Amino acid sequence: MRAGPASSPCLVVTLGEPSGVGPDIALDAYRRRAERKLAPFAVFADPAMLRARADRLGYDIPFREIDSPDETAAAFAAALPILPLVNRQDERPGRLDPFNALGTVEAIDRAAAAVLDGRAGAMVTGPIDKKALYDAGFRHPGHTEYLADLCAARGAGSFMPVMLLAGPELSCVPVTIHVPLRDVPELLTTALIVETGRIVADHYVRHFGIARPRIAVSGLNPHAGERGAIGREDEDVIAPAVARLAAEGIQAFGPLPADTMFHAEARAGYDVALCMYHDQALIPAKALAFDETVNVTLGLPLIRTSPDHGTAATLAGTGRARPASFMAALVLADRMVRRAAIRAA
Template identity: 50%
Template structure:
């Protein structure tokens, strides 16, 4: 097995092809899986047959994958959608066969994949879970440039806010907590994780005057998990959880819904945030941004989040090993 990280190409009409050569600044040993035709003109690359093949210094290692069509920045081609999906599946297959420890995924366009290939998953996270055998997973967003670190896990993700109260069942919340607790130990090297749980309602319900979910659902569950030995604080008012003194008291925050988790992380560390899929049998990280069609091909792509994602994948793989 090689320690080289697999970097999937993502949507070729986005900024992914520009980020790949820029990511060499990370100092992380990685190989890009994609079509060399999509790389910026003049990119110094070296094709490999296997992830572990040697590569001349200063060149981008490329595991070539032929796409159906060239790429036009800012204009996704439906013909390329099946190949975007296949690259992800290929990376998972390589890892499951023991040829790498981890993968970092560059951004995809869910709309382009749905229109071009009938992609039936909400995003990378759900597709990777399916490829791994339908394992339960959780999405973590983790900072890399702020202290104390900010790590957030939304218990519910891409659903309308009106559906959150019903979707946030005991089972869903418990699963998010357990997956996060195990990942902090295995992948982040934290022997005794401290977890903070945000309430659903303003002021965490304020004793039942602004909602009863915290009393009826959260507290019995959290008490039971604490009785097992987990260090869990909550349910807490979300509006006071993310300033530095509060963050110093926990290693990860479980949030009730998408924006409750993502607003603080993107405010605190927009360029250095990393998306991590917890619960997989392998390491997966990605930059915390999208395809950026509006600036694709203009040389304006910022590699900071991709570099952070590669470094986090390397460190997590080392902890898991």
């Protein structure tokens, strides 16, 4: 089941871990909404917790509690719309408490449902703390995997989520993500690379308006294996995947040596880099534009973006958390919603 374009272009926001900077950056983004001409967004939150954080930060922000995302646009110019949570949350910056977990998960559940039902265009998620959720009984590997399960529960089949780090200078996708480096060679298969490449190509067409996205595929080993002299994975696993993608009409090429594919001249030759493991993708993306890079989840029947950083609990409540990546996530989510609406028209 794929959600159609929302009747309202509003975005819904989840704050993630309330003891982290999620509340801070959402509040600051609303204060600065005119700087980036942000689309209307509503926040799933405990109103008392969010008001307390605003008071701690010294932000004079008016709030309006609403019953449905449909009310967001009418409220947004004068007040930050809040969709109140049933589960209460404590406002204690930097202090993890499993008590807050029910509200964190409730927000994710309700935001995903709003997008899947067409009552909102996209969800923008604040960073969670998995340890806090695990201590409260959460049994999913992470945020993205939980969203995939929520989507699967709403329709037939299953979904394969793909992480895209989208930045102004470089966009990267890791084929394997949060796994030990020693496990990558065994997990990396031709089929996995092909399926990841298909999902990336499809989303670039549908959500970014690029008819034939150019996908640069990295090698795994130094110098892409030196034709098998430094490991066989590049020749035996990655090259066949690139050939299969190309045979399907996808403009993929590689495997390329990872140490030479991220400089400015090389980046000009592709739209997105398909990398073999987490740090191979995230290090260059964050090094080039940490504050402007957005984490986008591909492969799900909803649009979801998030900032590229974690909870940063030591900055929570201090006023020193920078909202740039979160604001970029809002901007990109709105752009993807509008692109999807154009294609559906």
